[in-house]
Amino acid sequence: MLVEVVLVLVLLVFLYRTFSKPKGLPPGVWGLPLVGTLLGHSTSLPAYFHKLQNKFGDVFTVRLGSRVVVVVSDYQLIKAAFNNPALQGRPDFFTFKIFSFFDNLGLVFSSGQVWQNGRRFALQHLKEFGMGKSKLEGTIEREVSVLLDHFSNTEGKPNELGRNLNVAILNVIWSLVAAPDRRYDINDEEMIYFANLMKVNFGEIQGPIVLLDHMPWLIPLIPQVIKDKWMDVDKVIRDTNTVFVFLKKVIEDHRKTLDPSHPWDYIDAYMIEAEAQKDNPDSTFRLDYKDLLTSVRNLFVAGSETTSATLRWVFLFMALYPDVQKKVQDEIDSVVPRDSLPTLEHKTILPYLQATICEVQRRASVVPLGMFHMATEDTTLAGYYIPKVSPSGGLKRPALTNNAEPIHVSVGLTSRAQLQAKRHGVRVTMDAVLPTDVLEQYATGAVAAAYTANIRMRREKRTKWE
Numbered sequence: 001m002l003v004e005v006v007l008v009l010v011l012l013v014f015l016y017r018t019f020s021k022p023k024g025l026p027p028g029v030w031g032l033p034l035v036g037t038l039l040g041h042s043t044s045l046p047a048y049f050h051k052l053q054n055k056f057g058d059v060f061t062v063r064l065g066s067r068v069v070v071v072v073s074d075y076q077l078i079k080a081a082f083n084n085p086a087l088q089g090r091p092d093f094f095t096f097k098i099f100s101f102f103d104n105l106g107l108v109f110s111s112g113q114v115w116q117n118g119r120r121f122a123l124q125h126l127k128e129f130g131m132g133k134s135k136l137e138g139t140i141e142r143e144v145s146v147l148l149d150h151f152s153n154t155e156g157k158p159n160e161l162g163r164n165l166n167v168a169i170l171n172v173i174w175s176l177v178a179a180p181d182r183r184y185d186i187n188d189e190e191m192i193y194f195a196n197l198m199k200v201n202f203g204e205i206q207g208p209i210v211l212l213d214h215m216p217w218l219i220p221l222i223p224q225v226i227k228d229k230w231m232d233v234d235k236v237i238r239d240t241n242t243v244f245v246f247l248k249k250v251i252e253d254h255r256k257t258l259d260p261s262h263p264w265d266y267i268d269a270y271m272i273e274a275e276a277q278k279d280n281p282d283s284t285f286r287l288d289y290k291d292l293l294t295s296v297r298n299l300f301v302a303g304s305e306t307t308s309a310t311l312r313w314v315f316l317f318m319a320l321y322p323d324v325q326k327k328v329q330d331e332i333d334s335v336v337p338r339d340s341l342p343t344l345e346h347k348t349i350l351p352y353l354q355a356t357i358c359e360v361q362r363r364a365s366v367v368p369l370g371m372f373h374m375a376t377e378d379t380t381l382a383g384y385y386i387p388k389v390s391p392s393g394g395l396k397r398p399a400l401t402n403n404a405e406p407i408h409v410s411v412g413l414t415s416r417a418q419l420q421a422k423r424h425g426v427r428v429t430m431d432a433v434l435p436t437d438v439l440e441q442y443a444t445g446a447v448a449a450a451y452t453a454n455i456r457m458r459r460e461k462r463t464k465w466e
């Protein structure tokens with residue numbers, strides 16, 4: 001009898017600890033055990049978060065499935081969260097695992113030492129191979145010229161933007177990562193197929209498959225046929241593997257021609273590092289190249305659809321707001337001769353263009369929920385308690401997203417950003433809206449004007465463009 005009582009008590013304590021809301025969490029919606037807040041089919045996650053933000057403020061809790069999610073949508077708090085090492089993990093989402101050989105690999109979905117080493121290495125070597133420098137500028141200029149020719153040749157005819165832009169962008173990333181001397185033509189079938197796969201993968205993971213991310217306890221319970229037919233699990237795996245097979249061949253070609261004294265690109269640099277560290281037991285660089293494959297795929301996926309979608313929004317806004325388009329063009333014409341392209345050097349003397357890019361990025365919000373982060377330690381944010389991920393299962397998994405607010409557009413922002421820039425004597429740069437750059441740059445004050453303007457406009461909710 002005593003044993004039964006103890007067992008029941010242990011079970012009750014377990015259930016209480018598992019299903020009760022930890023003290024000190026930000027206010028929000030707790031929902032039901034295991035399933036959390038069930039969203040209606042008509043509610044998108046960003047729209048739902050926006051509703052919760054209006055009700056609970058810039059930091060709130062929501063239980064998505066069995067995951068406890070803390071949503072942060074205030075710039076200063078996002079910055080504080082990004083700077084807190086306890087909040088730099090990634091949750092073990094099912095989709096994240098598919099993209100990483102079900103292991104802790106790559107740059108985007110990895111955690112801990114693998115993420116730290118991979119990220120440091122990628123930043124160092126991508127810079128070495130031209131990122132953010134005039135070296136890459138030449139490649140970008142080449143792609144822009146090809147695109148401009150293409151647009152002139154198709155003038156007056158319907159033109160599908162996504163495909164051309166994607167190939168141009170992939171060519172730029174390609175030059176850093178996989179082959180500085182090779183470019184694909186806009187009509188290259190292989191590259192179009194590759195670009196489409198990236199895009200498809202981006203969209204697929206927003207379907208019903210996310211239920212497996214939010215309710216990992218469902219994974220062993222749902223029959224495979226439902227996973228495949230309704231959640232597209234087999235398709236996501238197939239598409240991911242097709243990209244891996246394509247990239248594997250690229251990596252194999254690199255292996256055959258590698259000259260350790262002359263690395264050409266990121267893949268070469270990785271191979272040299274993995275070889276140099278092969279006897280280091282703490283090395284996270286792997287000679288089976290699964291980490292390299294994952295990282296290369298991460299760079300292509302993270303860099304291509306985001307940039308392409310942003311550019312497509314630029315085209316749309318310029319078509320919708322010809323007055324803004326004219327001002328941008330006039331400013332460029334006042335600085336850059338008609339027969340040449342703007343360069344990075346012109347960036348600081350094109351404040352209206354910079355502010356417009358800022359505004360388009362804010363308005364388009366191509367990654368509206370950012371990427372989920374995970375607490376690897378108990379920690380605090382804005383005075384609230386954020387508990388460490390429970391080691392035993394899918395429960396208590398706080399994650400942070402960046403700005404979840406739908407966009408409020410105002411043409412006033414651009415002039416306001418300029419005004420702020422003048423007042424503070426600083427440059428207006430588009431880096432303000434890129435989370436990975438913003439931390440370092442904000443400290444220098446370089447982007448303060450654009451960002452202050454952004455935040456103020458959001459608060460005032462001016463909607464002249466709408």
Ligand code: HEM
Binds near residue numbers: 302307372
């Ligand atoms: C307009 C273009 C882009 C947008 C809007 C964008 C947006 C984002 C966002 C929201 C994150 C998540 C940050 C976080 O919360 O952890 C991210 C991460 C990342 N992005 Fe981008 N990105 C863009 C372009 C690029 C490009 C061109 C590349 C590389 C070729 C790239 C590579 C990455 C990588 C590797 C990560 C993971 C960083 C980490 O976990 O440390 N992105 N990006």
